[in-house]
Amino acid sequence: MTSSAAQLPRPVRTLGATGPQVSALGLGCMGMSALYGAADRTESVATIHAALDAGVTLLDTGDFYGMGHNELLIAEALRTAPPAAREQAVVSVKFGALRTVEGGFTGYDGRPSAVKNFAAYSLQRLGTDHIDVYRIARVDPDVPIEETVGAIAELVEAGHVRHIGLSEAGADTIRRAAATAPVADLQIEYSLLSRGIEETILPTVRELGIGVTAYGVLSRGLISGHFTRDRELTAGDFRGMSPRFQGANLHRNLDLADRLRTVAEQKGISTAQAAIAWVLSRGTDIVPLIGARTRVRLQEALGALDVALTADDLAAIERAVPAGSAAGERYPAAQMAHLDSEH
């Protein structure tokens, strides 16, 4: 890791009216531990180091990504990073998912006692005395959001957490949460293929001064320009169950990716950079989380920060991938049921 690049000025964005200042792109670390097939630990740590070195300060994880594996990985990367980079890092942690030994997801637990239990384990795994942004991964339908967010607010009060976030929450829940305690950001899927937040959720968070950390910006690789029609997915790969990656849906969605590639090539950028730059262009209150697992993918993603899309570029991108053109829901039916944002 060199220290020179870390000095380069990089664009920053602030998460909502009360949240931290972070890099304009965040690194989503999930795929380094789970859900996208095998990952290489050495390369994962090198990718986190390269991200910090390039001025990326926001690292996103969940305690259930590989049942603690992802937090331990981030802890190792931060421990072995230069102190200045470590101090600037903003770690966002999701909690609440209940897992089986076999890796199944059985629900969510947002009870205050559970919130504090999850936090205690995360702090231990991360090896820090505080979590920068803490959020339940899915709203627990059996626990009022006021109680879940209220428990995080108590952790803030005690100094164990700095900021409160939400994930995949709908407008009503967002309002109730914000009335309970200051909320920094909503983490939610947002991409050319997933534009569902534009109608109600985005106006709501903007009204309330809440930022957005957008995930699935490359639609889990579908519109990255690197996903092939004949790609074999290993057991446990989320995409093996995702409706958008199945049969005719996959072909229709990759047709959209091909159309995006044509526009990107005319601009002299890659397909992934066009997809990321489009999300960046949606507003300075939105921070894309990029699921890069290798330094090569990371460098490509960071290149999107240097892309300025003109009004003509944006129009061409929207013609290539019109709103609502994705084939298939963004999650399998059982997981769609857990999305408060879709109710």
Ligand SMILES: NC(=O)c1ccc[n+]([C@@H]2O[C@H](COP(=O)([O-])OP(=O)(O)OC[C@H]3O[C@@H](n4cnc5c(N)ncnc54)[C@H](OP(=O)(O)O)[C@@H]3O)[C@@H](O)[C@H]2O)c1
């Ligand atoms: N709150 C939530 O509910 C929620 C849900 C999902 C994710 N997240 C968070 O958001 C983060 C990002 O989500 P995601 O990983 O699904 O989104 P993504 O960035 O749309 O997809 C990542 C996938 O795209 C592929 N890819 C191809 N080119 C890439 C490039 N240049 N840069 C980065 N990736 C490239 C990667 O491929 P390879 O196969 O080559 O690695 C990887 O499989 C996660 O890591 C996690 O922290 C949150």
